[in-house]
Amino acid sequence: MACFYEKGLKFTCQGCGYCCSSEPGYVFLSETDIKTMSEGLGLSRDKFIDTYCRYVDMGAFYLVSLLEKENYDCIFMNGKGCGAYEFRPLQCRTYPFWANVMESQETWDEESRLCPGMNKGQLHTKNEINSALNSRLKAQPLVIFK
Numbered sequence: 001m002a003c004f005y006e007k008g009l010k011f012t013c014q015g016c017g018y019c020c021s022s023e024p025g026y027v028f029l030s031e032t033d034i035k036t037m038s039e040g041l042g043l044s045r046d047k048f049i050d051t052y053c054r055y056v057d058m059g060a061f062y063l064v065s066l067l068e069k070e071n072y073d074c075i076f077m078n079g080k081g082c083g084a085y086e087f088r089p090l091q092c093r094t095y096p097f098w099a100n101v102m103e104s105q106e107t108w109d110e111e112s113r114l115c116p117g118m119n120k121g122q123l124h125t126k127n128e129i130n131s132a133l134n135s136r137l138k139a140q141p142l143v144i145f146k
């Protein structure tokens with residue numbers, strides 16, 4: 001079925017830092033994200049969660065998200081950008097090809113008003129975009145039941 005990104009979409013991060021800061025938000029982690037990040041930082045799973053994560057109350061269960069600083073910057077934001085770039089979570093690696101952004105041309109255009117990297121630079125094919133979407137579907141965030 002044809003979709004609005006049939007011919008691909010351009011995106012190259014411009015390093016403005018907006019998506020890692022500025023507003024309250026969540027970076028939800030899967031078990032794979034937690035493993036990759038804790039190993040990358042040389043920490044045990046528990047120490048990584050205690051130091052860098054928070055439990056977000058979703059009603060019947062909790063999800064695990066990265067902590068934010070008081071100014072809403074991600075805990076890993078430093079003066080030069082992401083301090084965990086090589087092992088950043090899938091949610092970060094797949095931006096802006098998220099399901100809510102890829103719903104339609106309108107949702108893509110709306111998001112592009114916030115992210116100056118969208119519609120610029122490298123062309124990502126439809127297959128690459130679908131692969132990013134599928135990877136998020138397969139890697140569900142860690143759910144901790146109450």
Ligand code: SF4
Nearest residue numbers: 013014017019115117
């Ligand atoms: S908002 Fe866009 S350009 Fe800015 S850091 Fe995030 S991905 Fe990069």
Ligand code: SF4
Nearest residue numbers: 020074076077082092
């Ligand atoms: S982990 Fe890195 S890329 Fe992801 S929100 Fe935090 S600073 Fe941004």
